Amino acid sequence: MKPKNQSSQKNLKSITILTLFFLFILYLILRPNFSPFQPIKIPHSLSICNKIPHSLSESLIHYATTKAIPIQNITEISVTWRVLEDLSPCNFLVFGLGLDSLMWASLNHGGRTVFLEESDGWMRLVKEQMPSLEMYHVVYDTKVTQAIQLLQIGKSKDCQTVSDPRYSKCPLALKNLPEEVYDTEWDLIMVDAPTAWDPTKPGRMKAIYTSGLLARNKRDGETHVFVHDIERAVENKFSRAFLCEGYEREEVGRLGHFVIPSHRSGFGRPFCP
Template sequence: MKNTNNINTNNNTKLILLHPYILKQGNSNRLWLLAFLSFFTVAFLLTLIYTRDSSSTSSSSAAAAAVVPTTPAQQQQPLPATVINTLLHYASRSNDTYKMSYAELKPIADVLRKCSPPCNLLVFGLTHETLLWKALNHNGRTVFIDENRYYAAYYEQQHPEIDAYDVQYTTKTSEIKDLIKTARDQVKNECRPVQNLLFSDCKLGLNDLPNHVYEVDWDVIMVDGPRGDWADAPGRIQPIFTAGVLARSKKGGNGKTHIFVHDFRKGLERKCGDEFLCKENLVEASDLLGHYVVERMDESSFQFCRNKTSTTSS
């Protein structure tokens, strides 16, 4: 019995001695595991940060290498003549019913080519030639105005490089005589030839364009809209009048503005052109295109044309 007790005692003693050791060994393993995980986590984070910085540096270096520095002179280089002729060739050969012919496109392209970049071009009407005007006015500023707000938004969506705005015309072609008479009666007030149309109440002037349109010194203005084929159509009296005022109110540049009026053979376009752009400023004309060069005027001027002639009775 004693031996058995001794054995049991010895066994109990061994258990008492081994139990704390086992616990200590388990805690040590946990500490090593925790240390290993911490080291691995820190190493992973450092690697991630280093990789990210290296990628950013590589991307920046690649982007910097891809961008070729250009001088102001290079940025203002006009399109080569061969490119211009190619654009005119394909634009005039389109099957679009309302396209301009080569004979109509060429005078406008010549003026844009000679216009020192950056050239400011304002176009009334989104037409078949819209992308052509944007391309020909390379490195210049080109703004389009159209009466159809949905088409203007659609065109900008399809061609993000196009800067287009919509405008609400308030005239009718059937009112042409009354509108010209109103402008003559108010030529020293609301409808004077030199003014900021943004603050004008003249019925013929467009005063709801974006503000910056009135601040730009336009070198070339193209009137190719809106439509005027029926009595209730808005016609082009408002853009023609507006073009005349913008040209005469010009603050900078060379003091001259080239104004092109398309569909010139129609009575309304030519009549309004003679009234507000003036015959003495007509430098070139064909059945479909009128080309005026209108000079800046003094603010005290209250007459559109030097040689005033009656168009109301014609």
């Protein structure tokens, strides 16, 4: 049996500890702005309840349920995708409306992606299936058989002068595009239309030239221009003549990638380096 004085000391020690503990709890309760039941705030960016943006969910459903395959292969698509990874959300202009259009708009989520299409019937059909896409009908007045003649015209002084395509004196400049096209500073331009595989079709001569003019006429910075089917003679010659070999960044598969600087900030800069 323990001595009585030791038991009393132990009780006193216990009482002291309990008193200090309750005093500490009382201090926390009475402290200003303290609430023992205040919920933990989770940053919005970490919330697991965030919804997938509509454009992305639309794209996922579309490509998960279709058997159609985009014309560009994964290696070619990756070239443009890497640039979008760095620049998006940005302004992206695409000549052509195809099986890959919803993908491009989704990869540029939050930016503006505009499609220019030659076939009014095809555009209406796509619009029904993908109403979120911004698209415009464009009429072309050329044929592939005119390519050699137009290439020679492109060497003239009027065609080697940088200006707004609307006011250019060069016959290669497209002047019938929507005003939004001329008034927007484009970060990327993709030329994958109009139809060019048949001699009687419009060809991409004017689309390529006008893309280069839009890029040079940009107020500041650079524009990435991509040309699909660059292995074909017309696309190849017009790209090297008006987007310029000196501005070519890479060629992957059938896709050519050019980076064209603004010519407004460089007084006396030649049309091609």
